[in-house]
Amino acid sequence: MANTTDSAAAARQPLRIALAGLGTVGAGVIRLIAANGDLIARRAGRPLEITAVSARNRSRDRGVDLTAYAWEDDMTQLAAREDVDVVVELVGGSDGPALTLARNAIRHGKALITANKAMIAHHGLELAAEAEGKGVPMRFEAAVAGGIPVIKGLREGAAANRIERLYGILNGTCNFILSTMEDTGRDFADVLAEAQAKGYAEADPSFDIEGTDAAHKLSILSAIAFGTRIDFANVDTAGISRILAADIAQASSLGYVIRLIGMAEADAGENGAPGLFQRVQPHLVPVDHPLAHVDGATNAVVAEGNFSGRLLFQGAGAGDGPTASAVVADIIDIARGYDAGFEKDATFSITVADLEDMPTAPSGHRRGRCYIRFVVADRPGVLAEIAAAMRDAGVSIESLIQKGRPDDGEQVMVAMVTHEGPESAVTEALRLLEGSPSLIAAPLVMQILGK
Amino acid sequence: MANTTDSAAAARQPLRIALAGLGTVGAGVIRLIAANGDLIARRAGRPLEITAVSARNRSRDRGVDLTAYAWEDDMTQLAAREDVDVVVELVGGSDGPALTLARNAIRHGKALITANKAMIAHHGLELAAEAEGKGVPMRFEAAVAGGIPVIKGLREGAAANRIERLYGILNGTCNFILSTMEDTGRDFADVLAEAQAKGYAEADPSFDIEGTDAAHKLSILSAIAFGTRIDFANVDTAGISRILAADIAQASSLGYVIRLIGMAEADAGENGAPGLFQRVQPHLVPVDHPLAHVDGATNAVVAEGNFSGRLLFQGAGAGDGPTASAVVADIIDIARGYDAGFEKDATFSITVADLEDMPTAPSGHRRGRCYIRFVVADRPGVLAEIAAAMRDAGVSIESLIQKGRPDDGEQVMVAMVTHEGPESAVTEALRLLEGSPSLIAAPLVMQILGK
Incomplete structure (x- = not known):
């Protein structure tokens, strides 16, 4: 200088x-x-x-x-x-x-x-x-x-705050695909092909659709928001490729849209030691939440500061301009x-030497509501089997719907929304069902974004 | 230094x-x-x-x-x-x-x-x-x-852009009142009294509800966004006190919510010379616009940059924290x-010596769609009189509804939405109707927020 x-x-x-x-x-x-x-x-x-x-x-x-x-x-x-x-x-x-x-x-x-x-x-x-x-x-x-000037917004605009939670829509390709599936009722593969043809998705779309790109971005935002060392390796990451048109229809009937959400939180772990929780996962977003109206290739980030309250930054997530x-x-x-x-x-926001090396917070003790969808064989007893696993794991079901898949008379979709409870219980229920011949595909779990 | x-x-x-x-x-x-x-x-x-x-x-x-x-x-x-x-x-x-x-x-x-x-x-x-x-x-x-770090967002985050338009919800008191009227169907005076009791509105609420506070803020944002000298005196300002529960119901049935919007634009005037247009006015906001979901005391600002595209900054507009x-x-x-x-x-964003002293852009040559509401005497010929004035001024009506006011059998509300056209034509139509004994109150005009 x-x-x-x-x-x-x-x-x-x-x-x-x-x-x-x-x-x-x-x-x-x-x-x-x-x-x-x-x-x-x-x-x-x-x-x-x-x-x-x-x-x-x-x-x-x-x-x-x-x-x-x-x-x-x-x-x-x-x-x-x-x-x-x-x-x-x-x-x-x-x-x-x-x-x-x-x-x-x-x-x-x-x-x-x-x-x-x-x-x-x-x-x-x-x-x-x-x-x-x-x-x-x-x-x-x-x-x-x-x-979107979100790094400046966090690093400087929100610098007076302890950030309690940070989450947002960080990948325009996924958001384009999900909001197009929602608008048209079309399936994932079909919309992905359109996005590729239009140049919204890469020829190899895996970085985007499997959540890696969003996880890169989330890990950078986490460091700034929570003053922690970048920890990309420990972002719990799931993509959108397994979402069915039927999931979107089901979510809609329950008052939600589906968005790929990156979320990070400085979280007191089970033993009370602070940990950094980072996850990229498709979520059900209530239609009255601001992120539910983020369509197309738009991105949006919410930062909840202990004095500022909820700050939302929204704009074009990609493009040359x-x-x-x-x-x-x-x-x-x-x-x-x-x-x-x-x-x-x-x-x-803090010099590298001063960033904290915070351990990863486990997801198991987190509490929340979630959406679980099974594709199962259409035969007697399957629903009872799923319900028993839920009961045995202590998962309380708020609503459940069973529907034949229009494209396959031998497959049935069972979708449920749970009451608030520990995520570990859902994991346990799915473990109990693992290897069951009734399940045609691996179940899909999506968290419901809280207020 | x-x-x-x-x-x-x-x-x-x-x-x-x-x-x-x-x-x-x-x-x-x-x-x-x-x-x-x-x-x-x-x-x-x-x-x-x-x-x-x-x-x-x-x-x-x-x-x-x-x-x-x-x-x-x-x-x-x-x-x-x-x-x-x-x-x-x-x-x-x-x-x-x-x-x-x-x-x-x-x-x-x-x-x-x-x-x-x-x-x-x-x-x-x-x-x-x-x-x-x-x-x-x-x-x-x-x-x-x-x-909301919107000044930093404009001054620094969007500094690479020529800002084409800036608009937003800048007064939390008005937004609380309007969104509460919308949620409850109650009248303005009633909701204002509640807001005062809760401390959301001042004992003398006129600075807020007449738009002065929003105009102060808009004039500051304009200077930063457009590089112009602050020109509070020329903000065309209207408040929310004349909005009826019936207006909100009417807007809702047409797919809009009502919000007090501050808007500024660097505008080529009729003679092509650049002018600064600044207005605070209640607007009809389409329900699929991000600002339609800004409820309660929340504020939100949209800046449209020539490279960034639309940037939205949203958060708590007031409060100690x-x-x-x-x-x-x-x-x-x-x-x-x-x-x-x-x-x-x-x-x-620019030093004071370098700010432009831009003349005020007149509103007359602006084009847009608007909502016009009359309260008229319930007698034959009134609708014909209004329709004739619109025709003579060249205002094209997209939809019109006439309704008895539930609280007064002798009053009728006539509300219309115009096709896109010059604002000067609407002004002319209202001038033609000025002094008409059929009009029980001055007509209320609200612009419809464009995409």
Whole structure:
């Protein structure tokens, strides 16, 4: 960090940006700075200037003119350039060139901005510790929830609060699929194929639909909200691929919609020791809850602070424009000098050295209501078998419906909603039913989102 | 601003706070810092320490212990104290001691934090110009939308965007009244009395229910969103006191709820010159719009950026906890040194000297759909008279309903929704009907919130 005289001089100079990765988001950043550059210069007190770029393929047409920028074939070399103040990493991938570039940027004392949730989830602590040690800022607003300034909202806007619970819709692909299934009554595979055709889902959609992407984002938000070390490995993660059109219809008839929810809570464990609970799972969301109205590729995050109460941040969870908006917001923070006052910047709201290494809270002692759906053979005694397992495990059933599946006369769907009780009881009931020849598929359990 | 060595030393020292005004919010700030102080010190890199306080009445029991703090009988003297780095003004009122204290704080080089929307709406430009000239930060997150970090969201989170439209629910009292009327079918006066009894509405509720409070907040948000000088005087303001239970029922049957919406837009005028349009008015909000689900004292703000798309910020609009949360978030920004990088801090996202003095955009050329409700005498020909005025002014009616008022057999309510058209045509139609003996009360016009 420079002294006042140097800072004042620097403030008049353009902030020089190297851009690695020129996919839709990278091209979006170029377009944004071209379109809004004058306004941004007034807001930041200095212009933003892209000086150098790199991508895997130099010749691809991206619809933006790159001739004004220096080109590096080896993107990791961007960090070493004299004419660069900020390195923006938009390459993606938790390791490989993205990680090498990020490390190089920090070593060369350049501010690092990234949209790479996988890299932050896996290597964010290491990178932030290096950045804090070197006194260079590292920012990643675009890594979570696209254009929504939720990292800033938690790190700064809610900084006065102990966050009691954090949850939200963190994956636009899943939300598009679920809300389309809801609107059309169509099945998962059918809607997934449409999403892939429209470019809303990747050719290999597993990162999205199995909840990994949401878990990356949740682990980053948890660190900021609860002051804990990022713990992606212990996010209890389930995806949406087993949800049937019939589940959505059933939930609807009970007054719920189904959404993939990432949730984290600093939780007193059974022995009273604090633990961090992190889960990504499809939930039943009551129709009068704000998250029930989050449709399409929209994301939304709720943070419950001990003084603020419930804060909701909502917006576009992906797309070149929104993601570029978040990337450039980080750049503007640097241009304005929001990092300059720190002795050590607190990357995750607290410096890495001060983050707590909180154990994982077990889910078993959690209490709640849930939806359980079985697909069973259509023969006498199956319902009695399920009901007995519930009784023996101490699960109290609030409502139950049994329905033939229209596409298969030999299969029956049994769906129930439980009264509030320990999750461990539900686990026990399903254990009792394990291996039963009556069950045609593994049961599906979804928690019901509490108020 | 100090150089690096001084900053590093200062960062280890507590940030010393003077608190003026010890009402519910002031007491909330004291409670918050007591409850979350350790966590905040970890986040801010230094402890927050309240050193001096002042209020009108020293002896009143506020449920908080004041003995550790120096007391000033004259609150404006807090600014002169050697043991104060930040002055927090929670006195209220656009002028008087609050304004004197704010000016004194800046003159003495103290950071100024305030929750005073009326003072910022009326004197914010003058205060910010002085603060920017002296190089001291001035922050007012708590002045708009309680605990929601919407000023930070606009000023920083959305800083990369040209904001195209900004609108929201900015007054919790009105929203409580409207959503209670909706839930219960009760009349305005009845619900207002309940709100007053519960402390949700002031004894003199006119600032809230006539839209002034929302207009204060809107004018502040407009400056930040559009880079324009605060122009409270030209907010076109209407309140909610003329809304009948029958209007709410009518809106509901058409698929809308009624909300008091503050809206601002940088608008090309009839001659193409840019103008700033600012309006506070009850609107019909489609039930599938996110704002339709904002109930009770909740606030919500939508900002539409040219890259971010629609961003929604929602949370508690008032109350001691949420407001204290916003006040202390501002204090933490100062403690972290987020102001230290600025040559001149950009109080409204852009420095005051650079804000545009944009003329007011006229409403007449705006296009939209609206709801118009008449209370008329129950006699032949009245409907024909209204319909003729609409036809002559070129207003196209989408739907119309005529209903006897249950409480008065001689009065009839005529409510209509127009097709999209110029607002000037509606104004003209009402002008044609002005003075008609058929009209028992002035017609009520509410815009329909577009997608």
